[in-house]
Each structure stands twice: as C-alpha cells, then as structure tokens.
Amino acid sequence: MVPLSRGRGVREVYAKVTMFPLRPGVDEIFAERFRRYYGDLFRLGARYSEDIDEADDVVQEAFWRLYHDPVVARPDREVYAWLSRVVVNLTLNATRGRRREKTRLEKIASLAKSLSSTAENELNPAEQLVRREQRIAVREVLLAMSERARTCLILRHSGLSYAEISSALLVAPGSVGTLLARAEREFAQRWALRSSHVNGGQVLGGDNDEL
Amino acid sequence: MNCESDGTLRAYLDAECEPAVAARIDAHLAECPDCEHRIAELQLLAKTVDSLLSAFPHVEIVPDRRQGAWDAVESRLLERAFASPKSSERYRVEEVVSGANSSIWRNRGQREIPTMIRNTVMRHSRSAVAALLAVVLVAGVLAMPAGQAAAVSLLSIFRVQNFAVVTYDPGKPFEDMDNLERVGTLEISDRDGSNATTVESVAQASERVGFTVRTPSTLPAEVSGEPRISVVRESRATFTVDRAKAEAYLREQGEANPSIPAELDGTRLVVTVPARAVLMYGDTNGQPVLVIGQIPSPTVATEGGASLEELRTFLLGLPGLPEDTVAQLKAIDDWTTTMPIPLPRDRAIWRDVSVNGGPGLIVADQTKAAGSLIWQSEGMVYGIAGQLGEDELLDIARGIR
Numbered sequence: 001m002v003p004l005s006r007g008r009g010v011r012e013v014y015a016k017v018t019m020f021p022l023r024p025g026v027d028e029i030f031a032e033r034f035r036r037y038y039g040d041l042f043r044l045g046a047r048y049s050e051d052i053d054e055a056d057d058v059v060q061e062a063f064w065r066l067y068h069d070p071v072v073a074r075p076d077r078e079v080y081a082w083l084s085r086v087v088v089n090l091t092l093n094a095t096r097g098r099r100r101e102k103t104r105l106e107k108i109a110s111l112a113k114s115l116s117s118t119a120e121n122e123l124n125p126a127e128q129l130v131r132r133e134q135r136i137a138v139r140e141v142l143l144a145m146s147e148r149a150r151t152c153l154i155l156r157h158s159g160l161s162y163a164e165i166s167s168a169l170l171v172a173p174g175s176v177g178t179l180l181a182r183a184e185r186e187f188a189q190r191w192a193l194r195s196s197h198v199n200g201g202q203v204l205g206g207d208n209d210e211l
Numbered sequence: 212m213n214c215e216s217d218g219t220l221r222a223y224l225d226a227e228c229e230p231a232v233a234a235r236i237d238a239h240l241a242e243c244p245d246c247e248h249r250i251a252e253l254q255l256l257a258k259t260v261d262s263l264l265s266a267f268p269h270v271e272i273v274p275d276r277r278q279g280a281w282d283a284v285e286s287r288l289l290e291r292a293f294a295s296p297k298s299s300e301r302y303r304v305e306e307v308v309s310g311a312n313s314s315i316w317r318n319r320g321q322r323e324i325p326t327m328i329r330n331t332v333m334r335h336s337r338s339a340v341a342a343l344l345a346v347v348l349v350a351g352v353l354a355m356p357a358g359q360a361a362a363v364s365l366l367s368i369f370r371v372q373n374f375a376v377v378t379y380d381p382g383k384p385f386e387d388m389d390n391l392e393r394v395g396t397l398e399i400s401d402r403d404g405s406n407a408t409t410v411e412s413v414a415q416a417s418e419r420v421g422f423t424v425r426t427p428s429t430l431p432a433e434v435s436g437e438p439r440i441s442v443v444r445e446s447r448a449t450f451t452v453d454r455a456k457a458e459a460y461l462r463e464q465g466e467a468n469p470s471i472p473a474e475l476d477g478t479r480l481v482v483t484v485p486a487r488a489v490l491m492y493g494d495t496n497g498q499p500v501l502v503i504g505q506i507p508s509p510t511v512a513t514e515g516g517a518s519l520e521e522l523r524t525f526l527l528g529l530p531g532l533p534e535d536t537v538a539q540l541k542a543i544d545d546w547t548t549t550m551p552i553p554l555p556r557d558r559a560i561w562r563d564v565s566v567n568g569g570p571g572l573i574v575a576d577q578t579k580a581a582g583s584l585i586w587q588s589e590g591m592v593y594g595i596a597g598q599l600g601e602d603e604l605l606d607i608a609r610g611i612r
Contacts, residue, residue, distance in 0.1 A: 034284070038277045047270045060280050064287060133267045157264045162227040171550055177227065178218025184256045191263060 014186055030067055034080055038063075040080075041087050044158055048139075049091045058094060062086040081160070081168035088154045102112065141190045149183040156180055214243060218251045224257060373571040374585060379394065394457035394529065401446040407443045407489075416440050420486040422591070423509060429610040430492070431603050434501050437492040445486045451479045452517075452525070464530040475525055478515030492597075501607070502598035508590055568609050573601055584608055 038059060045055035066072050071082045080170050144148040148169055155165050165180075166173040215223075215236055217500035222228050223236050239249050322445040406414045410416045410599065417424045419442045430436075454476035461469035487506035527537060564584070571586030595607055 003506050028409065031281075034281060035277070039273070039275075039282060042276060043270050043273050046273055052274065052276075056276050056280055062282050063280075063284050067284075067288065068578075131266060138263055138266050143494045153260065153264065157261065162222065162225065175218065177220070177222030177225075178216065180225075181221040181253055181256075182215040184253075187260050187263075188256050191259075193284075 026067070026072055030063075030072055031191040033064055033066075033072075037080055041083055044084060045091045047196050048088065048154065049094060049159065050054070050135070055091070058087055058090040061090060061156055071197060075176060077164060079154075079168050081164045084155055084158075084160060084164070085151055088151050089147060092139060092150065092154075126130045137194065141187060144190060145183065145186055148179065149186060152176070152179045153187060213239075213248050215239060217351055220246065221253055221257070224250065224254055255547065278430075290426075296435045361366070368571065374570065374587075392456075393460040395450055395452045398449045398451075400445075409442045410440050410442055413440060416442050416488045420488050424488040424490075425505060425593075425611050426490065427503065427607050427611050429606060431599065431607075436490045438503075441489045441491070443487050443489065446484050446486075448482045450482075452476060452522070457525075457529075461530070466530075471525065471548035472521060474518065475521055476516075478517040478522055479513065480522070481512045481514070483510045483512070501599065502595065502610070503607075504594045506592050508587070508592055557575065562603065566605065571608070575601070 025200075041059045041062065042055055045058045046052055049055050049058070065086060066079070066083060069082075071079060108176070145153075152165060152169060155168055160168070162176040163173055165176050169176075169179070171179065219228070219232065219236065228236065241248065291348075305609060344445070375508050382385060410419060413424050413426055424440075426438075437517075452475050454471045454473070457471050457475075458469045461471075485507040487504060489501040492501040492503075517525075527541070543599060561572055564571045564586075566584070568585040569586055569588050571584060573582060573584050575582035582599060582604055583594060585592065585594040586600075586608060587593070593611065595604055597604075599607075
C-alpha cells in the first residue's frame with residue numbers, strides 16, 4: 001500500500017481508484033519509462049540545479065510533456081535522449097527565471113537543500129558558497145550559448161554517448177563530434193572573456209584556478 | 212595528405228569512432244604534425260570545459276522522490292480528463308490524436324464536426340466513461356440513513372444493485388474538503404506505474420481478471436470488429452480517521468472546541484475495486500467510438516471502534532462539503548446497494564432505464580453526441596460509452612454475452 005504523499009482531492013482519488021486507460025497503449029509505456037528513467041533524470045536535473053524541489057518539478061514537467069508528444073511511442077533510447085534534453089533545458093532556464101538574487105544568508109541557508117558530493121560537504125560553508133557562485137558563472141556562460149551547443153556540452157558531460165546525443169539533438173550521429181568541438185571552443189572563449197572582465201583584465205587567476 | 216576534421220578528431224578522443232576510422236586516424240597522426248597539434252588543442256579544450264562543468268558535482272545519492280512525482284503527474288493527467296470547459300487546461304483534440312497507436316488515434320481532420328463540439332465530445336466521452344466504472348469511496352458511507360445499527364467487525368456492506376446520480380458543481384467540486392487527508396490518512400494500493408495492461412485476447416483477459424469477460428454480439432455498422440482489450444488491476448483505497456488531524460482541521464475552520472469521539476480514531480473504511488476488463492473499439496477509420504467495461508461489484512468494508520452511524524455523522528458534519536451534493540447523498544435510502552454516480556451539474560443529462568430486467572442508467576452530454584450506459588447484472592457492473600445514441604447503446608447492452 002502506498003500512502004498519498006501530497007494532498008489529493010476526492011475527485012482525483014475517485015478517478016484514480018476507478019481508473020481505466022486514458023490512452024491505451026501509451027499509458028503503459030509511459031508508466032514503464034517513468035519507472036525506469038525518473039531516477040537518472042532526477043539526478044541529471046539535481047546536478048545542474050541548486051534545488052532538489054526544482055529538479056523534481058522539472059522532471060515531472062518533462063514527463064508531462066512526454067505524454068503528449070509523439071516521441072512517447074519511440075524506442076527507449078530516443079525517449080531517454082528526448083527527456084534528457086528537456087530536463088537540461090528546463091533546468092538551465094529555471095535558473096534564468098529566478099527573479100531576485102538571494103542574499104548571502106539565504107544562499108547559505110539554501111545550501112542545505114542542495115545536493116553536493118561528499119567532497120564538497122567537507123568544505124566549510126564559505127568555500128561551498130564560492131563553489132556555488134562558480135556554478136552560477138558557468139550557468140551564465142552556458143545560457144549565453146545556443147540551446148543546441150549547451151545541451152550538447154551538458155549531455156556529454158553527464159555521460160551520454162554520441163549516439164544518445166545525436167538522438168536528443170536530432171542531428172546525424174556523425175555531426176556530434178563537430179558540434180562538441182565547436183561548443184567546447186565557444187565555451188572556453190566565453191569563459192576567458194568573462195574572467196578577463198571579472199578580474200579586471202587578468203585572464204587567469206582569482207578564483208579561476210582551474211584555467 | 213588529407214587532414215581530419217575537428218569533428219572526427221573529437222570523436223576519436225572520445226573513442227566514438229568506427230574502428231576503421233580510428234585506425235586511419237592513428238596512421239594519419241603518426242605522419243601529420245598539424246593534426247597532432249590540433250588534436251592536442253582539442254584535448255586541452257575538452258579537459259578545460261570538463262573541469263569547469265565539474266563545478267556541478269556528480270550526484271550519487273538522491274532522495275527517492277519517484278512515487279510522489281508519479282502521483283503528481285498522474286493527478287495532473289486525471290485532472291485534465293475531468294476539466295470543466297472554463298478550465299485553462301483542456302485536452303485539445305490534436306494532442307490526443309497525436310498518440311502512438313495511429314490506428315486508433317488518428318487525426319480527425321476529415322470529420323465535419325465544429326471544434327467546440329469535438330472538444331466536448333472528447334472530454335465528455337472520457338468523463339462519462341470514467342463515471343461508468345465509478346466506485347463508492349467515502350460517498351457510500353455518507354449515504355447512510357440515520358439509526359442504522361452498527362457492526363464493529365469487518366464486513367462488506369455494499370454490493371451494487373442500483374445507481375443514483377449525485378450531481379456536483381463542476382466549477383468547484385468538493386473544493387474546501389478537497390483533501391481527505393485533512394481529517395485522516397488515505398492509502399491507495401498502487402505501484403508507481405500503470406494499473407492497466409493490454410492483453411491479446413478475451414480469453415487472456417478473463418484469466419487475468421478472474422471472471423468471464425463478455426463481448427457484444429451486435430455492434431453498430433461503423434464500429435469495426437476487433438477491440439483493444441485492457442485489464443486493470445484490482446485497487447483498494449483505505450481511509451483511516453485521524454482524530455488529531457480532524458480536530459486541527461475543525462479548529463482551523465473556526466470551531467472553538469472541536470470534539471471528536473475517541474472511538475472514531477483509527478476507524479477504517481476500505482473500498483475494494485476488483486480487477487476489471489475494458490474493450491475499446493474503433494470505427495473503420497480507426498477512431499475510438501465505443502468502450503465497454505465490466506467489473507464485479509466494488510465492495511466497501513469498515514473496521515474499528517466506531518459505529519457506521521458515528522462515521523457517517525462525522526463525515527457529513529465536516530465543514531467544507533458542498534451542501535447540495537451531501538443532501539443528495541443523504542437522500543439515498545438503500546445506500547447498501549446503491550452506487551452513486553457523480554455527474555457535473557448542468558452538463559450531463561440522464562435517465563433510468565432497464566437493461567435485461569435490471570436497473571440501469573443512461574448518461575449523455577448536452578449535445579447528445581456521446582452517451583454512456585451503466586447497468587448491473589448478477590453481481591457484475593457493466594458500462595458502455597461512445598459516440599452513440601441511446602438506442603444504439605441499449606442494443607449493444609442487450610446483446611452482451
């Protein structure tokens with residue numbers, strides 16, 4: 001037995017207990033894919049956003065869209081790639097939609113809600129904050145690029161194969177290498193430009209030791 | 212000497228090349244300092260970007276939110292199926308027909324039906340059909356007449372023999388008391404997945420649901436022969452009264468000193484909806500035109516320290532229930548054998564009918580473009596719905612074997 005996690009109306013419970021297929025054939029593969037892919041996609045969204053609730057909402061939204069899209073009937077690999085692309089886009093754009101910059105205190109407080117690797121948890125809150133601001137900077141650079149370029153970068157970084165990326169981006173498998181190379185070049189250039197502005201003309205140094 | 216493109220070299224770095232191509236690149240790199248240089252640059256870029264993106268740490272452990280997420284997505288889908296015309300979220304016909312199985316959900320562009328009616332038909336077909344396989348839930352208990360003697364042990368108190376329409380305001384159904392969890396806990400047996408599976412044959416369906424699935428012996432001309440057959444797993448809903456929660460809710464609603472009898476705490480209501488079979492027929496163009504569902508009578512059982520009378524008084528007395536709907540429920544005399552069918556007020560029309568000597572109910576939407584018929588026979592509840600008129604529905608019903 002499964003307890004209801006969020007409040008549900010009588011009408012919805014009624015419908016659920018009496019439920020018959022809304023879309024025969026689609027319902028079943030949709031449910032099966034949800035079961036199989038939710039975890040990975042949640043991890044994907046959680047990784048690039050700061051907020052697990054936001055990641056949850058994003059993944060739900062991606063599946064909602066899947067249900068109404070013809071891709072729902074396509075083979076697993078295509079569906080997974082499609083979902084990954086939607087999750088990446090929604091996650092990055094959700095960040096862009098945030099109206100107010102949080103105060104420093106709010107940021108520290110909300111770090112508790114975010115997920116960090118164990119290594120990061122060993123940093124003190126101030127260090128974690130610096131890391132986080134770095135993430136904000138990376139996101140900004142990503143958002144300045146085309147959707148295709150940044151999605152390519154993120155999907156590759158999150159471990160998708162070229163075949164999966166070609167499926168997600170709807171390009172020929174042979175073009176993934178080219179897209180990736182181009183996107184990486186663009187990212188590095190934008191990053192360098194940004195750092196030079198931020199650090200008053202210094203291309204290297206400051207917090208950007210990775211470069 | 213033909214140098215390789217950036218794209219090819221990049222793929223090579225990721226070991227994403229065909230072996231033949233990789234071998235060719237190996238050989239080429241041995242002889243071409245330019246390409247060697249380029250690949251080193253590509254590798255540096257790749258590493259740089261990778262380390263920057265690693266600002267987003269790989270997340271190993273995430274909380275298991277899957278069930279909650281599934282509930283939310285499913286609720287949203289169901290919500291749409293019951294949406295009122297004023298709701299901003301409606302299934303557009305085009306969305307529904309873009310589905311996978313194109314033989315059934317094909318584009319309806321050829322039909323000369325105005326969009327308004329098309330939308331209404333799609334929506335009401337669905338809600339009419341959903342009403343077919345209705346279950347009592349809390350509503351059945353609400354319909355109890357006063358003075359009923361209580362039995363304390365587990366017993367099934369409900370078997371469908373009749374139907375009674377109970378209307379609700381589609382704009383705000385159960386709005387204030389929308390969440391049963393305000394006064395208790397609700398559990399539904401479920402997996403975080405679909406309850407329904409498609410099966411290959413009627414025989415297979417019968418085996419899965421545990422009763423003989425019947426089929427129509429006559430069908431209207433426009434309905435094509437073979438139905439899509441689904442079985443839906445048994446489901447059960449258990450509502451347990453939580454006195455503390457209920458008192459908090461009442462206080463919130465303005466009652467200064469709410470007092471709920473102690474024996475109500477923990478009293479359970481269990482509604483079991485048996486496994487059922489659904490047949491879906493399309494017309495010669497493949498569009499869905501007829502649905503036939505059959506289910507053994509749902510059962511309601513209670514257990515706990517409170518009497519049925521007390522449970523009823525408690526539930527009926529809660530603030531926030533729609534008065535008119537509650538009054539209708541109270542007015543059902545033979546509540547132990549009557550299944551309430553909730554219908555949106557002013558949007559559906561209905562009348563009692565007789566099917567093979569037993570009681571039935573015909574429900575249609577205002578345009579009469581679609582209709583449904585629900586009836587009971589020997590402990591089984593049947594329902595059919597489709598873009599059919601009353602006579603056609605009755606003909607089909609009488610021919611079901």
